[in-house]
Amino acid sequence: MGRPPCCDKIGVKKGPWTPEEDIILVSYIQEHGPGNWRALCNKYSAATPPTLFLNALFSSNFCLLRCSKSCRLRWTNYLRPGIKRGNFTEHEEKMIIHLQALLGNRWAAIASYLPQRTDNDIKNYWNTHLRKKLGKIQGHDHEKIENGGFSESQSVSKGKWERRLQTDIHMAKQALCEALSLDKSDKSTSELESESKSKLFPMASEIKPIQTSTTYASSAENIARLLQNWMKKSPKLSVEGSSEISDQSGSNPSIGLSSSPSEGAISTTFLGLNSSNSDISAEEQEAKFEVAANLVAENGMLQNEIIMRTNVETQMPFSLLEKWLFDEAAAQGQDGDFMEMTLRETADLF
């Protein structure tokens, strides 16, 4: 027998995520960390009324009527701390264009060079902006870029996996060369950041700082922004079993979900903490209020932790690559024949 069954496919919710679902998800991740998506998915049966959301929110049995896959996607593409949203900078645009030309439509690989952006974001940006832009600029050359720059001659008789790995390494190296050369004029903020980072992470001192002129969007901020938009769209929308979601912040004590005062806030009524919930005693409400407040406050710490981890985890390979790049460049010039590199050699690098 294999693993026990996962989510009950019946009753799994689809479609846009609501703020309360986001909160449940963030809360769960705060408690258990990312991953273990199965544990939070669909514990309740299809017959479970959504009113149990509040109980779920404030109990250890966090639960969503979402499949694990949907939860993971929501987290990685939207709620995860460190995601930068909004317009792409010219620098990022150039990076994407270069990396796409070298790596093809391998958005996850491209996104690894832009840790603040998700592969989905990059993919969307490419499909909606850059492809057209390049199409206009380059005309028929565009096709070449769309094909990822692979030449027919590379389809040799080597194993598919090995060939791809070698190509990847070759392309990544080229991409790094070009990306780094692009970035040389863009140092001021990066240098500052690398200085401070090097105090925390000595190993990180050799890591190329990634542009951070635009502020990070924390998951709390993401939710707050979502809530703002959501409340604008449906100010009278109510949550079953709780009271209305209100944007009348003056009339309700609110729990700020954001570190920025300009961002939105979740009212206690939204969280179901007002007196209308007769099933919950005043003490319980107070306790839950506190839990929610702590949850939000601690979220900032969690975000920092995750950002740091992300920096270390995602940038360490980057620094190794970079080191390798410079070593290789010094040893054999920039046009070494990486296609001849053996699998063993490439494996040793990582």
Added chain:
DNA sequence: AACCTCTCCAACCGCACTAAT
């Protein structure tokens, strides 16, 4: 004002690979 078309992007789908049992 009403309708149509286009653009954007969050979310879903399907496939491949990995890991657990």
Added chain:
DNA sequence: CATTAGTGCGGTTGGAGAGGT
């Protein structure tokens, strides 16, 4: 070793909003 769930990834879709007629 076989089976099955988990995860990662790229492609695609559908709905909301913007802009044009």
